Amino acid sequence: MRLISFLLAASALLATGCRVAAPAEPTASTPLPAAFTPQGTTTDTLHAGAQPWRQFFQDPALTALIDTALHQNLDLQIAMQRVETARAQYLVRRGALLPTVSAAASASGDRFGRYTLNGVGNFDTNLSPNIDGQQRIPGPVTPEFFVGLRSSWEIDIWGKLKQRRRAAYLRVLASEQGRYLVTTNVVAEVARLYYELLTADNQLAVLDRNIAFQQEALKLMRIQKLAGRATELAVQQFAAQVARTESLAHEARQRITEAETGLNQLLGRYPRTITRGQPLPQQVLPERLRAGVPATALLRRPDVRQAELELQASRADVDAARAAFLPALTLTPYLGFNSYRTATLFDPTSLAYGALAGLTGPLLNRAQFKADFRLATAGSYEAYYRYQQSLQTGFREVVNGLQGLENYRAASAARQQEVELLNKAVATSNKLFVAGYATYLEVITAQRSVLEAELSLAESRQAQLQQSVGLYRALGGGWQ
Structure with missing residues (x-):
């Protein structure tokens, strides 16, 4: 006991000449606003981020796909192994204390x-x-x-080993948040590709229907030509319109193939037919989000949680690097x-x-210890800035999602009205053409306009659904 007391006293004496000053705190970033809107309201009637994905998504076919992906997705399997790696590192750091x-x-x-x-x-x-x-x-x-x-x-006189153990433990928690982040991204990506698939299905149905109408118009135009009421130029224009619509149909089929193969890869399996639920026009949109979502909702995001834990771990690394300059008793x-x-x-x-x-204790040639301290300090600064970056990214995504839901909802309603009016215009142009009061160019223009409007309406509905998925992910939804 006398020997240990002597060594502890000598260690304290040596420590006075080996202490290293703590690094300066990083420059503070702009404080986080209280809410996502200038009004400053702090009510969130939906709590979208906290909703389980089975409740947020109403389509049973989509929820079945998400469930399969969460069991078989390879990115999730890799993330789980990262957690195991972090746990193994923690066992090493904990064992160093014994x-x-x-x-x-x-x-x-x-x-x-x-x-x-x-x-x-x-x-x-x-x-x-x-x-x-x-x-x-x-x-x-x-x-x-x-x-x-x-x-x-x-x-462990100076807490060096305890700080290393703490850093390793925090990184285990960070790796868990990383796994949750992958889960959130997988859920959102499955929903995104599913809605993309439904959009391509809807557009293909629109194109096939318009091809049938255009082929009937082409037959009518050929009859009109035989009767001397139309020219070869009119026939060629109608035939070209049919060919263009058929090419768009082939592109839609390719988008369907790409969406299906992308979904199958997310589900951890080789290509096969994807089971669909309700078609795009019948998809149920999530409830309307009130624009007064508090900024504290960002704290549910796994990337924010992960960045915060990494920041705490990096600070523990700095404390351990500072303690390495002090004498060690063995x-x-x-x-x-x-x-x-x-x-x-x-x-x-x-x-x-x-x-x-x-x-x-290190006295001469402390280059390795100095380098470790500088690396830990730089890592701490980097972790701080990454944490601030994750907050700013989350804030941007939530604001875009809130505004996008409202804007695309209004755009979809306007385009629905446009499609209805253009359908009436097509019927009117056909009647006028038969009666001789409209030219074939007016008929072609009306048919092309309604086709483009219907395709645009499908894209608008897709964008509306994608905004809801993006907002759900931005608020940290998809993991429990």
């Missing part, structure tokens, strides 16, 4: 020179009248046998049987034990 105990068995042989301290000492010992029998030292080669336990234990005890004869090795009188306490 003493290591090793079983040891060693054998050696030494031939000491005649004019050496050990050589003269052994010769003189064997001539002593107090030494006889098994106590005589063998020669000329003197063996040494040991069987027992050896231990090493660094006493105890190395041993216990076992020690003898220079195998016959007496396990004799009770051959039991030996001892301990060595060592105090070491």
Whole structure:
């Protein structure tokens, strides 16, 4: 105990000359606003981020796809292994606080020179009248046998090892948040591709219907030509319009293929037909979000949580790097049987034990410690800025999602009205053409306009659904 007290006192004395000043705090960023709107309201009637995805998405076919993806997605499997890696690192850091105990068995042989301290000492010992029998030292080669336990234990005086353990523990939690982030992204990506698939289905149905109408118009135009009421130019214009619509249909089929293969990859399987639910026009939109979502909703986002935990871990790294400049106290005890004869090795009188306490601290050439401290400090600054960046990114995504829901809802309603009016215009143009009051160009223009409007309406509905998915992900939804 006196030895340890002496070493602790010496360590405290050395520490006064080895302390390193704490790094300066990073420059503070702009404070986070209280809410996502200038009105400053803090009510969120929907709590979208906290809603389970089974409640947020109303389509059973979509929820079935998400459920499959959460069980088979390869990105999630990789994320789970990252968690296991972080846990293994934590076990290493936690074990460093405990003493290591090793079983040891060693054998050696030494031939000491005649004019050496050990050589003269052994010769003189064997001539002593107090030494006889098994106590005589063998020669000329003197063996040494040991069987027992050896231990090493660094006493964590300054908290260096505890800070490393804390950093490793925080990174385990951060890796868990990283897994939740992957879960959120997988849920959102499955929903995005599903709505993209429904949009392509809807557009293909619109194109096929318009192809049928246009082919009927082409037949009528050919009849009109035979009757002398239309020219070959009109027939060619109608035929070109049919060919253009057919090319758009082939592009829609390709988009369907790409959406299906993308979904199947997210589901961790090879391409197969995707089961659809309600078509795009019948998809149920989530409830209307009030624009007064509080900014604290960002704290549910896994990327914000992960960045915050990484920031705390990096600060623990800085504390550990500072403590590395201070002296380290290490105890190395041993216990076992020690003898220079195998016959007496396990004799009770051959039991030996001892301990060595060592105090070491860097004085010269501290470049490695300085480099580790600078790396930890830079990592701490980087983690702080990443945390601020994640908050700003989340704020931007939520604001875009809130505004996008309202804007695309209004745009979809206006385009629905446009489609209805243009459908009436097509019917009117056909009647006028038959009666001779409209030209074929007016009929073609009306048909092309309604086709473009219907395709645009499908894209507007898709954008509206995508905005709801994006807002759900921005508010940290998709993981429980």
